[in-house]
Structure formats: structure tokens, C-alpha cells
Amino acid sequence: MAKAQDPMKPVGTWEVRHRIKIPALVHAADAMVVERAVSALPGVCKVATDVEKHQVIVRYDATQSAYQVIADVLENTGFPPLDSWWSRFKGNWFQFSDTNARDNANAPPPACCNKPPK
Helix, strand or coil, X not given: CCCCCCCCCCCCCCEEEEEEECCCCCCHHHHHHHHHHHHCCCCEEEEEEEXXXXXXXXXXXXXXXXXXXXXXXXXXXXXXXXXXXXXXXXXXXXXXXXXHHHHHHCCCCCCHHHCCCC
16 A cells, blocks of 8 residues: 655655744634635645644745745735744744755756866
């Protein structure tokens, strides 16, 4: 029997998954609004919401989108992310890793066979 794959697990090289706490996410209607708004962004592969845990789980391509863009869309929709020191710390880390992934994706290929270029 084949094991079912988690649909939120990143499959591409530059895909990332982040869980974002949203205190205002309390009803199924709120979840639909959040899913629709975030899914419309370029590079977003999958969005799932958990109303009981007040969080949204987003899988996206870090070369096409960024955590800050998603956080801005959530805030403009009326569902800002949790504003605690830990969530701000995680948000900054997410933004750093997105920028790092984007820079690595756009970097030139390494030299062949570990030989320095002439």
C-alpha cells in the first residue's frame, strides 16, 4: 500500500511551507476569505486553514512570492498575523530565508569540477 503524500509538504526545490497564526480567524467563512485572498497571489501552490488553531498554512515558491507579501495581503484582507515578539521573530526569519532562496535561485551556476574560472 502506497503512503499518501502530505499535500502541504514542499515538493519543488524553492517551495516553502509556513504556518501563520491569525487571531481573527474564528469562522469557516473567515477561512474561505483568507484562502481565496492568499491563493490569488503568484507563486502560491496551496493554502490550508485551521480555524481551531487560528492559523493558515501556506505552501509557495520562494522565487515568486515572499512571506511579507502574504502577510500584507492578510492584513489588507482584515486578518493580520499575530503580533507577538515570537511571531515577529518568525516572520523576520521567514523573510530572510525567502530572500536567501530567491538569491540562490538567481545565482550563476558553480564552476565545473571545482576548477576556478580562468
